[in-house]
Amino acid sequence: MTYDPARSSGYPDPPQRVGFFTDTSICIGCKACEVACKEWNGLPADGPLPEDASVLELTGMSYDNTGALGASTWRHVAFVEKQNDAGGLNWLMASDVCKHCTHAACLDVCPTGALFRTEFSSVVVQQDVCNGCAYCVSACPYGVIDRREGDGRAWKCTLCYDRLRGGLEPACAKACPTDSIQFGPLDELRERADQRLARLHSDGVTEARLYGEDPADGVGGAGAFFLLLDEPETYGLPPDPVATTRDLPAMWRWAAGAALGLAGGVAVAFLGARGRGR
Amino acid sequence: MNAPEQVDPVQFTDYYGRPVLKVTRWKSPHMPGYLFLGGLSGAASTMAAAAEATGRPRLARQGRLTAAVAAVGGAGLLVAELGRPERFLNMLRVFKPSSPMSVGSWILAAHGGVTTAAAASTVTGVAPRAGRAAVAVSAVTGPLVATYTGVLLADTAVPAWHAAHRHLPPLFAGSALAAAGGAAMVMVPVAAAGPARRAALLGALAELAVTASLERGQGFGEEPRLVSEPYRIGRAGTLLRAARLLAVAGAAGTALAAGRHRAAAVAAGAALLAGSACTRFGVYHAGVLAGRDPKYTVVPQRARPRVQESRPG
Numbered sequence: 010m011t012y013d014p015a016r017s018s019g020y021p022d023p024p025q026r027v028g029f030f031t032d033t034s035i036c037i038g039c040k041a042c043e044v045a046c047k048e049w050n051g052l053p054a055d056g057p058l059p060e061d062a063s064v065l066e067l068t069g070m071s072y073d074n075t076g077a078l079g080a081s082t083w084r085h086v087a088f089v090e091k092q093n094d095a096g097g098l099n100w101l102m103a104s105d106v107c108k109h110c111t112h113a114a115c116l117d118v119c120p121t122g123a124l125f126r127t128e129f130s131s132v133v134v135q136q137d138v139c140n141g142c143a144y145c146v147s148a149c150p151y152g153v154i155d156r157r158e159g160d161g162r163a164w165k166c167t168l169c170y171d172r173l174r175g176g177l178e179p180a181c182a183k184a185c186p187t188d189s190i191q192f193g194p195l196d197e198l199r200e201r202a203d204q205r206l207a208r209l210h211s212d213g214v215t216e217a218r219l220y221g222e223d224p225a226d227g228v229g230g231a232g233a234f235f236l237l238l239d240e241p242e243t244y245g246l247p248p249d250p251v252a253t254t255r256d257l258p259a260m261w262r263w264a265a266g267a268a269l270g271l272a273g274g275v276a277v278a279f280l281g282a283r284g285r286g287r
Numbered sequence: 288m289n290a291p292e293q294v295d296p297v298q299f300t301d302y303y304g305r306p307v308l309k310v311t312r313w314k315s316p317h318m319p320g321y322l323f324l325g326g327l328s329g330a331a332s333t334m335a336a337a338a339e340a341t342g343r344p345r346l347a348r349q350g351r352l353t354a355a356v357a358a359v360g361g362a363g364l365l366v367a368e369l370g371r372p373e374r375f376l377n378m379l380r381v382f383k384p385s386s387p388m389s390v391g392s393w394i395l396a397a398h399g400g401v402t403t404a405a406a407a408s409t410v411t412g413v414a415p416r417a418g419r420a421a422v423a424v425s426a427v428t429g430p431l432v433a434t435y436t437g438v439l440l441a442d443t444a445v446p447a448w449h450a451a452h453r454h455l456p457p458l459f460a461g462s463a464l465a466a467a468g469g470a471a472m473v474m475v476p477v478a479a480a481g482p483a484r485r486a487a488l489l490g491a492l493a494e495l496a497v498t499a500s501l502e503r504g505q506g507f508g509e510e511p512r513l514v515s516e517p518y519r520i521g522r523a524g525t526l527l528r529a530a531r532l533l534a535v536a537g538a539a540g541t542a543l544a545a546g547r548h549r550a551a552a553v554a555a556g557a558a559l560l561a562g563s564a565c566t567r568f569g570v571y572h573a574g575v576l577a578g579r580d581p582k583y584t585v586v587p588q589r590a591r592p593r594v595q596e597s598r599p600g
């Protein structure tokens with residue numbers, strides 16, 4: 010049986026694990042997902058000035074004037090213009106989102122318990138608990154979650170937890186006109202992705218590859234995975250993300266050794282004639 | 288031309304130069320200030336306990352006071368660091384072994400409690416027995432407070448911090464000892480401060496040795512020269528060079544003159560304190576740079592065999 014995050018988190022009989030398969034080969038860059046996400050979740054604008062969100066910014070680098078995922082941007086469409094070997098231009102679009110990692114570093118390190126695993130195996134922040142310590146921000150290997158300026162708390166994609174509980178699919182998947190964003194049970198999505206990859210390869214699109222689908226990767230496989238047409242870093246994604254909490258036992262051993270060393274150093278320094286020179 | 292600290296330009300792909308990670312939201316001076324004060328408090332309380340056990344009342348009293356003041360100041364910085372400071376007690380809502388900040392919050396709460404109790408007893412003369420018991424407990428919480436912060440930084444996606452997970456705890460332990468020894472040299476008369484000088488020397492030597500290894504990226508995994516680069520360049524590089532100068536000067540002063548002249552002891556102690564602070568600010572700024580430039584994330588990950596094999600085509 011595959012590892013089920015919800016079951017391991019204590020849900021005795023969770024529903025099927027669900028997630029996203031984002032097939033970037035059919036993304037047309039319309040940003041309907043970005044808009045639908047903002048609308049449904051009531052997310053504020055996030056321009057360059059934290060003190061005035063109504064000021065918007067043109068990045069001047071491409072059609073991407075969103076820039077990156079953040080506290081108020083939970084879907085981000087990347088636009089890549091890249092010279093190819095044939096002298097032409099590859100125009101790549103990809104809608105990025107929180108990966109809802111099987112082993113989620115953000116959740117591991119959250120000291121308040123604000124971040125939690127839902128029955129659908131997604132990863133969600135409880136806004137009434139988060140105290141804005143920002144540990145999750147530095148822990149996420151994809152740079153997804155962020156603290157919202159002015160608000161002080163951490164925010165990210167909830168996989169539309171409210172919609173899922175009401176039996177609806179997430180707003181971005183619903184809005185996507187090409188089905189580049191597909192929502193469903195993760196097992197089914199993985200099968201579909203394998204078929205799509207085989208199809209593309211047989212059509213000669215050898216640069217197609219899956220990203221985040223492998224349960225053996227550093228985050229135990231992503232709950233939101235992708236079909237990409239170039240290397241992940243071309244889209245601003247890390248090539249081999251790792252949830253660093255897997256090294257925690259080793260880290261604590263070094264800390265324990267250092268603590269003993271500190272105590273030992275003090276003991277050595279205080280050895281010698283008792284009470285000399287008070 | 289590259290300075291020798293800098294790695295030659297690397298070939299890699301990114302997305303318009305944008306960071307892959309989020310740059311840490313931890314602020315300066317809050318986070319590095321806390322690292323410094325927490326270390327100072329932890330080592331000072333340990334020294335206070337040792338002083339008490341070996342019958343050195345002046346060092347014991349100074350250690351108790353330093354430990355408490357630094358613990359309270361450090362905790363204050365941590366609260367101010369939060370996006371929602373009024374919710375700081377949520378830190379003690381759960382105990383999560385998977386979160387170094389959760390573990391650390393409990394350690395800090397215990398440490399803050401016993402060090403303030405010990406200091407209050409010293410100042411007021413009330414409940415001396417309870418005060419002694421509190422100092423004894425702080426000999427356990429102290430080393431933990433001084434070193435868990437290494438795990439706190441290392442358990443992040445920030446390459447320069449995570450790759451340094453073997454360095455940061457001993458670095459912070461040495462730095463803490465140098466600071467606490469230095470504080471005692473500043474505040475306690477020369478004749479009574481012998482053990483503090485020895486502690487400070489040990490700490491400064493450890494700090495220097497681990498920093499040298501950190502800057503070279505020894506044991507860093509893939510692309511050690513590149514991943515350790517943030518410790519050598521920019522603001523972090525400047526701070527760590529200053530830390531080294533201060534530690535060397537402070538250690539030399541401690542070994543040669545601080546046992547004879549009070550003025551020399553004060554100067555050497557102050558240099559060690561400042562050096563310890565520079566170390567913490569340097570480590571912090573290395574993490575800021577490592578999060579900002581995508582090459583520190585992409586290049587070492589690209590070098591892993593797993594990724595090499597999975598290239599299609």
Ligand code: SF4
Pocket residue numbers: 107108109110113114115116132148149150151152153154165
């Ligand atoms: S992608 Fe980042 S924010 Fe999303 S679950 Fe994984 S670690 Fe958490």
Ligand code: SF4
Pocket residue numbers: 115118119120121122123124134138139140141142143144145146162163
């Ligand atoms: S900022 Fe909030 S969600 Fe993130 S780790 Fe801290 S308490 Fe948890």
